[in-house]
């Protein structure tokens with residue numbers, strides 16, 4: 001039985017848990033890392049890694065099929081063995097879990113790892129099968145798929161992102177509920193694999209982003225044969241002749257039929273087993289643990305980070321939050337969590353990458369806003385690639401000319417967004433961005449062109465945006 005006093009107990013052995021534990025260990029603290037389930041948590045096991053490798057595989061399929069856009073080239077490709085692809089994905093997951101989690105533990109001698117559940121009582125933290133004590137605790141228990149309250153849902157053997165990526169055989173049709181980034185990514189994976197996909201959402205695809213991008217992504221999806229239904233209200237779900245029947249209202253009542261239903265309606269914080277109320281740890285309207293900007297919960301000595309806080313549910317934010325929580329727990333709460341230049345990427349094809357404020361968010365804050373929208377057919381890279389799907393939208397403060405938001409829908413847009421993140425973090429004006437030297441025939445050059453669009457008609461410019 002693991003027992004004793006620790007400088008810090010970290011509850012949850014995912015990305016935030018590892019980052020918090022390593023930060024604390026580097027400062028010489030004695031740490032207990034307690035995690036239930038598979039070590040490594042969501043990202044490596046069932047999130048980022050498995051989804052992104054499957055997306056890349058299906059991009060390869062798509063690119064071969066789309067090669068015909070270049071004169072004289074024909075391409076044919078097919079998915080021969082889905083099970084082999086899933087097995088290859090699993091082996092990548094195993095390798096990365098081993099290299100980035102399991103193999104790290106021996107390098108940090110002052111971190112003791114225990115695979116166990118933990119929860120609170122009014123006396124403090126209890127760790128299953130152990131007698132551990134500490135004055136400082138970090139809760140990093142992650143999130144899980146939400147199940148929407150729809151009559152009949154209890155009778156459906158629905159898929160989640162986790163089980164969908166484990167399927168040994170492809171269904172012939174798939175209904176995806178939810179137009180957030182996980183729903184969008186999975187829709188393209190399965191559609192490109194040959195499944196008849198319908199994606200339904202209550203608002204638009206990627207509803208928190210820019211409406212121009214939501215509309216453009218819906219067009220891309222429809223062009224690929226994905227049935228996109230926006231503005232849907234869900235009425236009921238049932239099994240009819242071995243198919244899922246989802247009754248919705250979207251331009252009238254309709255029943256959607258498919259072999260399988262995949263829920264991608266959002267993820268909620270893993271707090272059910274924690275008994276937070278007993279410890280006086282408060283939760284927010286998302287069901288996540290409420291924290292302040294130093295990662296402190298409402299109970300002194302208890303911190304939280306990552307998905308369990310119900311916000312910024314990305315792995316790099318989990319790791320960042322875990323680092324801040326550990327430093328603050330040990331060193332007097334001096335560090336502040338700052339997400340003002342947080343990039344976010346949807347790995348659709350083209351990717352959708354955003355940083356900073358949308359136009360709507362900026363206006364809601366009372367900022368005098370100006371925007372520029374550049375279609376990708378104004379970017380030489382896209383013309384050369386004969387792939388002009390996408391656009392770039394910049395949001396700036398009309399008074400100061402400072403860039404406050406950038407939204408890119410472009411192939412590999414996720415790689416271009418970091419330039420905009422740096423510009424926002426450094427308080428750059430759009431004029432300064434427009435005046436910077438960018439390499440010709442890159443996608444990121446579109447940022448310069450979009451910045452120039454605030455003051456110029458860029459169609460009158462020569463090569464290299466000059």
Ligand SMILES: Cc1cc2nc3c(=O)[nH]c(=O)nc-3n(C[C@H](O)[C@H](O)[C@H](O)COP(=O)(O)OP(=O)(O)OC[C@H]3O[C@@H](n4cnc5c(N)ncnc54)[C@H](O)[C@@H]3O)c2cc1C
Pocket residue numbers: 011012013014015016017034035036037038039040041042043044046047048049051052116117118119140141142143161162182270273274305306307308312313314315316318347
């Ligand atoms: C399909 C999918 C794709 C994604 N793609 C990306 C991407 O491309 N990029 C990106 O940045 N993010 C992506 N994410 C999000 C990312 O995976 C998460 O934001 C991140 O993994 C959260 O890390 P965490 O440490 O907060 O939680 P987790 O990694 O979930 O770790 C929490 C751990 O705590 C354990 N636990 C729960 N309750 C208890 C308890 N009571 N006691 C002990 N242990 C407990 C859990 O079992 C789990 O192992 C994706 C997510 C999904 C689902």
